[in-house]
Amino acid sequence: MTDWRETCHPDIRLMLTYWEGKRRGRRMPARADIEPEEIRAYLPYISLVDVVADERRFIYRLVGTREVAARGADPTGRTVKEAYFASSAAAALANYERVCRERAPYHETDAFQAVDRYVNEENIFLPLSGDGESVNMILVFSINRDLYRQPVGDRGGG
Numbered sequence: 001m002t003d004w005r006e007t008c009h010p011d012i013r014l015m016l017t018y019w020e021g022k023r024r025g026r027r028m029p030a031r032a033d034i035e036p037e038e039i040r041a042y043l044p045y046i047s048l049v050d051v052v053a054d055e056r057r058f059i060y061r062l063v064g065t066r067e068v069a070a071r072g073a074d075p076t077g078r079t080v081k082e083a084y085f086a087s088s089a090a091a092a093l094a095n096y097e098r099v100c101r102e103r104a105p106y107h108e109t110d111a112f113q114a115v116d117r118y119v120n121e122e123n124i125f126l127p128l129s130g131d132g133e134s135v136n137m138i139l140v141f142s143i144n145r146d147l148y149r150q151p152v153g154d155r156g157g158g
Helices: 010-023 036-045 065-071 089-102
Strands: 046-051 058-063 106-113 118-128 137-144
Touching: 010 036, 010 118, 010 137, 036 046, 036 065, 036 137, 046 089, 058 065, 065 137, 089 106, 089 118, 089 137
Parallel strands: none
Antiparallel strands: 046 058, 046 137, 106 118, 118 137
16 A cells, blocks of 8 residues: 555645754644744645634634635635535535544545535644643644646755
């Protein structure tokens, strides 16, 4: 079976490498370890999702401008269940639950029909932890293959 790291978009691999470098021997880095200026070119494609211990479960804290454009609306402050951008709410929630359960990155490709178009996305879900054990935030880097523009100049990476 082919490892997804061999076939994923190079910028997905770059974000994974950045996340791995921030772990510094821990299972996962904390939000405080992520330096926006180090990944500036990728910020428009990044979402930060809070993991909360109530029925809301996953809440969009920050959504990059290109991600907002792909969605057609800004989901900041809303739950993943009500503002998902995937084939279904159940599919979207399953991705976040998996990252919390496994406490490890998760890569997926998702093709689905949005209101006005067909979407072909590639995503990496990267867990963050304030205590080094439980996931309290998930960084999602998304490439909408129809809309993604390769960043130029400083590509970050740590």
